[in-house]
Amino acid sequence: MTAFTILAAAAPDPVIPDFGQAGDCVSDNGFFCVDWFTANWSSVFWPALLEHVRLTVIAVGVGFVLAFAAALLAHFKGWLEAPFGGLSAFLYTIPPLALFELLVPGTGVSILTVEIALVAYTLMVLFKSTLSGLREVPADVRRVGEGMGLTRTQILLRIExxxxxxxxxxxxxxxxxTTISTVEIAAFIIDQGLGSPILQGLQSPFTTQFVAAGALAVALALAADGLIVAVGRLLSPWAAIPREN
Incomplete structure (x- = not known):
């Protein structure tokens, strides 16, 4: 029996919400009622969206700092790659709900529990991508830096x-x-983020709440991805230049 089935069984009989002067779309339980969505934007969806962004930024920010520092150390001290890479890979294989449940006895039903799990899922990809990027710098380029009299730290900062x-x-x-997606699952632990209205929508025949929250999560992921792509083009414009054969 899945967690969704358990929730549905435990919940009272679903009732389409009463919002006063409901339009025909709400009364007929349309697939997506724009009037209901706009009327509840400021009270339901906007706060959930802000919470979702906050949870994601904290997790990715902390995870990036940890993984980046570990990758730099592994770049200079190769022995660190195996233990950190193995640990991060192991954490990545644990299903989110299982990891949340394992953490609850120690950290309680709290944001801390959610953030520890979310950070754990960021480490492997960030560590490997950073270490791979540093190691893929051609040796000839490093030697040019050494020939110019650059120190090892200067080569790292200016070249690698x-x-x-x-x-x-x-x-x-x-x-x-990935973190934006996982934050939705965190609604099983804390009543925050877009996962909260999604879970509420799953327990009701009223589809607008579920559809709207899900669409916002997709839009957030696309916006975040586009922002990172734009930042990448600003920081490394040469990467977009096609190579000649």
Whole structure:
């Protein structure tokens, strides 16, 4: 029996919400009622969207700092790659609901529980993409830097990191979109984010709430992905130049 089935069985008989002077679309339970959506934007969807963004930004931000630092250390000290990479890969394989349940006894039903799990899911992709980007810098380019008298730190900051930007941002794109999706599942633990109206919509025959919240989550993922792509083009314009054969 799935979690959705359990929730549906435990919930009272679903009733289409009464919003006063409901339009024909709400009365007829249309697929998407624009008037109901706009009337409830400020009270239901906008707060949920802001919570979703906040949960995502915190998780991706903390995960990026941890993974980036670990990748830099592994770049200089190769022995760190195996333990950190293995741990992050192991955490990535745990289903989200299972990880939430494992954390609850220690951190309670709280935002901290959700954020620890979300951060754990960001580490593997961010770590591997950052380390791969640093290691893919041609050795000849490093030798040119050494010939110019640059120190190892200067080579990292002026040569390796700029050339690794496309790979780092590629991992960031995957991680951000994945985190936005996982935050929806976090509604089983905390009543925040777009997952909350989605779960409420699943327990009701009124489809607008479910459809609207789901569409907002998709739109958020597309917007975040587009923003990262735009930032990548600003930071590494040469990456978009086609190579000649």
């Amino acid at each position: 990191l700029p050339l690794a930007v496309p790979s780092i941002l590629a991992g960031l794109r995957v991680t951000t979109v």
